Amino acid sequence: MPHSRVPIGLPAVALLAVGLFLVGCTPSHPQSTFDTAGPVARSQVVLFYWIFWAAVFVFVTVEGVLLYSIIRFRRRQGQGMPPQIHGNTRLEIAWTIAPALVLAVVAVPTIMTIIDNARVPPGAMRVRVIGHQWWWEYQYPDLNIVAATELYIPVGKPVSITLESNDVIHSFWVPKLAGKTDAIPTNVNKLWLQADEPGWYEGQCAEFCGIAHALMRLRVRALPQEEFDGWVKAQQAPAATPPAPGPTKAGADYFKGVCSACHSIDGWGELAKEAQQGFKLIGPNLTHLASRETIVAGLFENNAENLARWLRNPPAAKPGSLMPNLRLSETDISNLVAYLQS
Ligand code: CUA
Numbered sequence: 655m656p657h658s659r660v661p662i663g664l665p666a667v668a669l670l671a672v673g674l675f676l677v678g679c680t681p682s683h684p685q686s687t688f689d690t691a692g693p694v695a696r697s698q699v700v701l702f703y704w705i706f707w708a709a710v711f712v713f714v715t716v717e718g719v720l721l722y723s724i725i726r727f728r729r730r731q732g733q734g735m736p737p738q739i740h741g742n743t744r745l746e747i748a749w750t751i752a753p754a755l756v757l758a759v760v761a762v763p764t765i766m767t768i769i770d771n772a773r774v775p776p777g778a779m780r781v782r783v784i785g786h787q788w789w790w791e792y793q794y795p796d797l798n799i800v801a802a803t804e805l806y807i808p809v810g811k812p813v814s815i816t817l818e819s820n821d822v823i824h825s826f827w828v829p830k831l832a833g834k835t836d837a838i839p840t841n842v843n844k845l846w847l848q849a850d851e852p853g854w855y856e857g858q859c860a861e862f863c864g865i866a867h868a869l870m871r872l873r874v875r876a877l878p879q880e881e882f883d884g885w886v887k888a889q890q891a892p893a894a895t896p897p898a899p900g901p902t903k904a905g906a907d908y909f910k911g912v913c914s915a916c917h918s919i920d921g922w923g924e925l926a927k928e929a930q931q932g933f934k935l936i937g938p939n940l941t942h943l944a945s946r947e948t949i950v951a952g953l954f955e956n957n958a959e960n961l962a963r964w965l966r967n968p969p970a971a972k973p974g975s976l977m978p979n980l981r982l983s984e985t986d987i988s989n990l991v992a993y994l995q996s
Pocket of ligand 1: 859
């Protein structure tokens, strides 16, 4: 084997790295921070570009001067020691002032954006977002709604979010709508966001929070005001009482006896009662689960097959799930699916 041959692995790895890099840059990615869809994200991407070009200016200037000096003042044949210089007041003043100016160029817009975004526009809808291992809970205190994973908001209206955590540090991040903000136990963080267009906006927990961190997804659904009002009305309606004997009724009874140890299904009233008694919701509130598009922190489409798969063995479907494998019988599973889908 001739040893002058370039190993094929190195260029291949380099090519792959560049490819992955470029894929990360495409604005059409569902979680791209460059393809903004609301005023908060927009102000942040403007700031990003500002700092990016400031950094490009510094990089090009420094590397340019460095390369010029290396070539222009390189040692030539027959040259002796160059003159030795100690101190140059003018130069030292210049290289103190120049970075200070660059810092000011970066710091002033940054601080202005932070102050700007800390001001929530008047009339914002209030939502309390609570991070759990490993799912997101949404409480609408003015609407008496508790939901999970899918955050419904009206289009073009500011949403004021208070962020809390039930256990460890999480980070709430919907890249197209707003930068990430940590959810910290015993502390309340604030942010606001707004969506310009109706649609789904993908997001996820952005702070390592345990084994299922990567599976702690979320989605924001922005609806035109009228449709949002319809969603609110549907969520506020009491959970349907199952009809006389049948799988749905059997599922409801099972839920009351077993599942209700961790999950609530009676919406706001039940939750308020639990809060008064000092209970903490362990699993997501499942009121109107049938109206959600996804289950298990956004991992699976909400359908009978996936619900059954989940109930059969939660830790297998979502590694790290705090919901244990209850070894339910197939009859119990199909009854529960019937109830949850009703
Ligand atoms: Cu929650 Cu990562």
